[in-house]
Amino acid sequence: MRILKAFALSAALFASAPALAAGSGPPPPNANFSFNTLFGTFDRASAQRGFQVYKEVCSACHAMRQLSYRNLLDLGLSEQQVREIAASFTVTDGPNDEGQMFERPGRLSDRFRRPFPNEQAARAANNGAYPPDLSVMVKARPDGANYIHALLTGYTDPPAGVTLMDGMNYNTWFPGHQIAMPNVLNDDQLEYADGTKATVDQMSRDVTTFLAWAAEPETEARRAMGVKVLIFLTILGGLVYAVKRKVWADVKH
Incomplete structure (x- = not known):
């Protein structure tokens, strides 16, 4: 300690x-x-x-x-494992019907x-x-x-x-x-x-x-989206260039 x-x-x-x-x-x-x-x-x-x-x-x-404990699911832990991890901690909750705070095992949402x-x-x-x-x-x-x-x-x-x-x-x-x-x-x-x-x-x-x-x-999701955007822009750029070549092919200088 x-x-x-x-x-x-x-x-x-x-x-x-x-x-x-x-x-x-x-x-x-x-x-x-x-x-x-x-x-x-x-x-x-x-x-x-x-x-x-x-x-x-x-x-x-x-x-x-x-x-929150539920975020640990994104690390590849099973729901049962995360529930057990959360329940191993005591959380203060309340008030109850008598207006008192009380202790309970943790939940996924905590x-x-x-x-x-x-x-x-x-x-x-x-x-x-x-x-x-x-x-x-x-x-x-x-x-x-x-x-x-x-x-x-x-x-x-x-x-x-x-x-x-x-x-x-x-x-x-x-x-x-x-x-x-x-x-x-x-x-x-x-x-x-x-x-x-x-x-x-x-x-x-x-x-x-x-x-x-x-x-x-969210790093991985953001990077995956970035890769998709780059692929899209690459394909779009190629199509734009191909159209430009086609449009100007018969134009004499």
């Missing part, structure tokens, strides 16, 4: 940092995500594993209020449960910092997917001569290199249902894929 709180604290600090500072770090390396190309698509298996990372590591402090009832409770649990919502975190900075992956895998010992401030950790890709968030991912920290080895790099890739999908779940 202490690690999760530190993660929330550092993420909140990053979210509130000035734009100039946020852009002052070294550019992250290209992680070659399948979705990060012009006609790319999301790796559904990776996104499902990424949801597991979020659920088991991040959700204790971070909300994703722009998602939004992802918030880890804290309100902002004040969240700040009280995280040394005054407010853990940011992760729904669109990938869009919070340029090249967000590569940055998140680099950040989660960028922890190392500080170089010689570098002194860290109290409570800070050295990260190669964080602006200024000193970050309050400790290294929250460790090899074999989770057990993936599909047997994939849960290395730090793999978990980082998976949770980044999930967050990228969550930020823009």
